[in-house]
Amino acid sequence: MKTMITGLLAGTMALATLPGAFAADALTLQLKWVTQAQFAGYLVAEAKGFYDEEDLDITILPGGPNIAPEQVIAGGGADIIVTWMAAGLAARDTGVPLVNIAQPFKRSGLMMICPTESEVTEVADFPGKTLGVWFFGNEYPFFAWMNKEGIATDGSDGGVTVLQQSFDIQPMIQGQADCISVMTYNEYGQALDAGYGPENLTIFNYTEMGNDLLEDGLYVLEDSLDDPAKVDAYTRFVRASMKGWAYALENPEEAAEIVVESDETGAAELDHQLYMVGEVSKLVDADDPALDMATYDRTVKALIDQEIIGAEPEGAYTTVVTDALN
Structure with missing residues (x-):
């Protein structure tokens, strides 16, 4: 019996030293809308194993007309959401402490x-x-x-x-x-x-008129940023996601196929998703997920002018994740 226990302990210790023996960090991403090429970077990153390479276990939840990402994350149903900044800031103003950690979409569509x-x-x-x-x-x-x-x-x-x-x-x-x-x-x-x-x-x-407000960004809850392990996981997530975006924009046909395969409803059509990838490529900067402060300031001013938010927000964005990528 002693020999058996010793052997089991030795085997357990050996397994623990193997790369990948520990569980990957699990994160849930809530999309703003249904599964489509608007989110190609994240779907490609999952399909190509880029999240696995960063030791992440990612669950991607589709959105829809009756799903508000801000409510999902506030209720504990997601770790990260994709949403427009106006919606994010409005939610923050009403008590949901959302923080922008990255902004792949630089222009409005x-x-x-x-x-x-x-x-x-x-x-x-x-x-x-x-x-x-x-x-x-x-x-x-x-x-x-x-x-x-x-x-x-x-x-x-x-x-x-x-x-x-x-x-x-x-x-x-x-x-x-x-x-x-x-x-x-x-x-x-x-x-x-x-x-x-x-x-x-x-x-x-809207962009040509100078009325563009920031659209698809990545948001987390503010208190999660107090956990260094969470920040590290977010950083790896953004790095893998941007790799997914770069791959999608360089390989639009394959990206469109991945989107269609990822859509469990069967509603996504290949030709339309290919069109979408081409148009999204004009809005996303796959090399730079950092927040553009000029567009951020314009978004904030527009919301204050409309009285959607009451005052200049504090702590509504952080550069800790994107700075760590440099």
């Missing part, structure tokens, strides 16, 4: 499009029109833009009527709205497929 029949060719044509806007945290850039232009959004004379838009182009096709919101990498592609384009659309690009 948000646009508003108006078909020729709407007779909208410039902002001055908006009064009296119905404009489609997404909510659940996506509405803040629109309201910031209207506030900047001095246009009321309550349907009053001289203002616009806001339609809570579905996440497709149907409100435009069905004539429910004169103009609708689209993302360059998603719904605009649907509009192109439906026969719309620059020749029969007026396009208001």
Whole structure:
């Protein structure tokens, strides 16, 4: 019996010295929306084993129209979320202590499009029109833009009527709205497929107008940053994710295939996901996940001007993760 116990102890000690013998750090990532190429970097990092290389066990949760990432992480359902900064700061202002740890998306993909029949060719044509806007945290850039232009959004004379838009182009096709919101990498592609384009659309690009607010960033809860082990895991996560983004943008066909394979609903179509990867590549900087402070300041100012947040936030971002990557 003594010999058997000694042998077991020796075997256990030998196993403990092997690389990878210890459990990988488990992290759960909550996406802002359904499984699609908007999140290609994370899906590719998982599929190609980049998280495994960083000794991470990552669970990726898809989002959807009834899922608010801010609520998920506040309830303990995720360690990291992907969300737009306006939604993140608004949540922080109401007591959810979110902190931005990285910002792969450097530019906005948000646009508003108006078909020729709407007779909208410039902002001055908006009064009296119905404009489609997404909510659940996506509405803040629109309201910031209207506030900047001095246009009321309550349907009053001289203002616009806001339609809570579905996440497709149907409100435009069905004539429910004169103009609708689209993302360059998603719904605009649907509009192109439906026969719309620059020749029969007026396009208001938020970035080109200087109205872009920061979109997909990575956020964690503030108190988790007090744990050095968590910070180390976040750092490895961001490093592997950026490797995933770099691979996805360099290999769009494979990235699109990975997205389709990762979608458990079967809704993702290869051609559309390939289109999305191409458009997302114009927004993501795979070499630099650091937060751009000029765009951050513009986002904060727009939210304060709208009274979405009460004051300049403190502690809403940290560079501890991105600094460690250099």
